[in-house]
Amino acid sequence: MLVGRPFRNDRLPHTLLPKRLALPVFASDALSSVAYAPDEILLTLALAGVSAVAFSPWVGLAVMVVLLTVVASYRQNVHAYPSGGGDYEIANVNLGKSAGLTVASALLVDYVMTVAVSISSAAVYLTTAIPALHGQKAAFATIGVVILALVNLRGVREAGRLFSIPTYIFLVSILGMTAVGIFQAATGQLKQAPSAAFEIVPVQGFDEGLVGLGGAFLLLRAFSSGAAALTGVEAISNGVPSFRKPKSKNAAATLLMLGVIAATMMAGIMFLANAAKVHIVADPATEFLLNGQPLPADYIQNPAISQLAQTIFGAGSVLFFVVVAATGIILVFAANTAFNGFPILASILAQDGYLPRQLRTRGDRLAFSNGVLALAAGALVLILAFDADVTKLIQLYIVGVFISFTASQLGMVRHWGRELKLAKDRNVRRRMFKSRTINMIGFGMTALVLVIVLVTKFEQGAWIALLAMTALFLTMWSIKAHYDNVAKELAVDEDSSPRALPTRVHAVLLVSHVRKPVLRALAYARASRPSRLDAITVDINAEETARTVADWEKLDIPVPLTVLDSPYRETITPIMEYITTMRRDSPRDLIVVYIPEYVVGKWWEQLVHNQTTLRIKTRLHFEPGVMVASVPWQLKSSEEAKNLQDLR
Template identity: 35%
Template sequence: MGNKLKRVVIGKPMKSGELEEEKLSKMKALAVLSSDALSSVAYGTEQILIVLVTLGFAAVWYSIPISIAVLGLLTILILSYRQTIYSYPSGGGAYLVAKDNLGVGTGLIAGGSLLVDYILTVAVSSSAGTDAITSAFPSLHDHRVLVSLIMILFLTIMNLRGITESASILALPVYLFVAAIFVLIIAGLIKYVMGGIHAEVPELGTAVSNVSLFLLLKAFSSGCSALTGVEAVSNAIPNFKQPAEKNAAKTLVAMGMILGSMFIGISLLAYWYGISPTPEETVVSKIAEATFGRGVLYYLIQGVTALILFLAANTAYAAFPLLAFMLAKDKFMPHMFKVRGDRLGFSNGIIILGVLSALLVIVFHGDTENLIPLYAVGVFIPFTLSQFGMMVRWIRLKPEGWIIKLLINTIGMITTLTITLIFIFTKFSQIWMVFIFLPLVIFLFFRIHRHYMNIADELRINLESDKPEIKGSTIVIPVAGITRVVLHSISYAKSLTDNVVAVFVAFDEEEIRKMEEKWEEWNPGVRLIILRSRYRSVMRPLMKFIDTVEWKTAETDHITILIPQFITKHWWQNLLHNQTSLLIRAYLYNQKDIVIATVPYHLNR
């Protein structure tokens, strides 16, 4: 039943040889890996205005120079990450760049930040998608957490079906969103030029009282949330069709051009229309309503905006499992993240991402505004480390034209470091937990790595001197009576060795007498040892006996505890029986370096 349901949900298993068919073309990759960055258009301008309106409506004109500054930073990042793609075509982005050039510890900071950022990406995207839905349908506002969780579940299942299938589903809404935003920008621009907008807005350069550099920097850092997701292309180069690095570079540039055009367009319309952000309705919703009214086009724009905000999380689903795989390959994360699932994706990474982001939505009650600062600072840390790592690389290798490359990455590093510091100083009350959580993640990485190294040292053998030790075999069979289960186990044990002993734990003299009589009558050719238990415990006398056998025969024999176990036809029937065999096996696994085997006997009724 479970397997059939699994096949319905995620589809039939795929052969390993089909992996190349799962690679992405530029068009599909743009949909999967750019959806996060492109979707930030829906809230980037809004985050700037939320800060500026605290100074009064007259301060909204600052949104234009701030948006231009954000656009400049986007250009620097695109140029920088384009260089990273060609330098590190195996993917991994900031993690590999920082580890290769700045050391393992720095690489883990970048990798840990990105993992946290991808979890936040899913939480922010699902919450922002819910905000767009509740703007159009206010009655759903009280159920926003449930709506977000349903979105995360859908995305998790979709990605378990494979990256190509998820990309095919994503492509249409992503390009619909891009088309809808450009239609909105062009229509809004025409309406403004034709004099169809009569909003009174402050002129550029209008003096504003109480304005401070601190608040302007805070608004700028808030607007930089529109740049999250830019690094995803460089992290996921292995997902591209060949030539992977060229296709990735072209996809990155295309994403930058589309994102920059949409972001500055929305910022200009918000200023010209005199839009002020409110908790109940998004800036894009207000612009669409002012341009088209609450008609078909308005609901179409809101629909595709909600859809792209929701599907933006798919960028994380494409990048998180791949980064987790690289960390696991370097033994900093559990090896389960290296395993590909039935549909050739890294299923464990996909599932863990879905679970952690769902928990985050529940903890923050789906509040996008509270999540975005954490989301942004989580990506600007690896931004900075990546740029610095590339600077060190150019200075170390000095390839042809390295001075220009160094200059690009130096400007990128200084800019992103500045943004990171602005985030820390202006939004510390909202991001302080990053400085607790991130060191814990790094500590966990090192503990996992130490564990794997210790295991490798302990299990390593000398191929010249370490040879298998030939011993005899002693098999101990715990029995609870004389049944077909015991018969089946003894038959198997005697096929391996003649040195077999059965052990029975009795609670009173009458039980001992009956068991001795029945065993003598049956006479299976195996010696029966009866242990007395005054305190009605099976485990304690049995363990003492095993200790005795182990002490006497460990040097000459391999000791095997052969545990008979019947398997019921239906799972619920297990609840009707005690699970002594499971307890014995669990105890021995944790306490003894001996062979533990189970002989199953399947019941038919």
């Protein structure tokens, strides 16, 4: 009902995306950043008062320059590495395995952050449109993550179709609002924002505005917060396999559209926010004054786009609600970028042995279902831990993505340097030199931004993201080491000849009561024709043991029944001591333990059956030279469950 019917493998080509669907699927994160990146720039600059907020357009311009540079750099990436490994593959091939794993750790953490930040920001816009829902951000963010996970479990193409219309509505509404707002500003008709009349109280240390080292640091901090607009650019390079052919060309074209549209919207929002005097602070109750008096404690501060829509179209107008609703919806869908990038990257890492192998295969709908579920779980933990607070979450944000940006650009510089040594054709060399130059500029710029982000955001929470990346790096490294060690241990050598047979097979039947399941297990054991067959029972209750022995003799079973003493009323210890003695007396014999086991049809029946059997099997699995044979006996409830499943 929720996920849909399974797809055959031959349906995989039909799940590939044309550019019109790829843009909303892979670029919605970067496009939607205009909903919160301007807010973070304005909020940070407001720490130094109204005069500092006037610098916001210049900070936005710097962010746009970096955005366009990174887009141009990643267009080179998708042509050179179209397999879908993206930054991880580039770093792994050109900088070494440690660098590749560092990039992978950074990207995985950042994808989780993308979902948490986008969904939390969408919850803010929802409470803006419906003030009665104020204080329920975490609950609505949780619901949003669950819905996104279910949609992506249905498949990439289905998600693209669902998200395409709202994404294009968002683009039209923001670009349309920007055009109308610029026209109003040019003709002198643009009104002041609702927060323009508020006086901003500078925080302690910034009373004199952006002066000295502290002012420069605050500008850099505002820039690093605005650099959140670049998140999502890398997702296209990871998702190249999901594009239709020619994959690299279509991915590069989508990147170009992303860069142009995102930069245009960012420029428009920052210009209008400055022209309409939009003011945003961290704590309105203490940092805003109206006529010299603080605002009420229950004052709800609206985001920048909401204030601009109210200023340009009027509060309560249809267009106001269209802009706010489209922004809230696109923020939910922005998280879908991560739901496409994370599972693909996790699948590649699983193929390389760095993550559990369950993540490498596609699910029923040809999506990487386990990766989708893992991402949703990580995002829910963050949302609940930080109560869906965007300002707190965004401090953990973008650290990982700029680590991957920097490493991938350095890797591309090395890639083109290696290719230039092999290329002989002059035209080919000219194109390679151009690409290397673009990637060198991208490396220099992203490295500078990374340093700024680390310096300005470390104490605000970036250290948590770095700690998570380190933990993930060590975890993946240990998983790889484990898989390698297991492969060496299981490799066929001279002692593993398929012709080698055990000296003898010693079968042991576990008996609790003389009932049909035990007799079936006995029949299977005898049919295997072991060299020796013993039946054992543990004396927990003298009366029951005597009854079991009498029933065994009454049926005249041609197999001796051995009664194991258990003075402490234990079941497992006497059995293990018996098996250990057999192994010590005949170390080259193969011991096969036959255990009758009930097959039940209801979940609660499993709680009242097979518990002792499960414990015995678990202990026996650690014994060398011992095999466990479970002999199933289907209860009537299992037949009913099977018939119900057949009807489905």
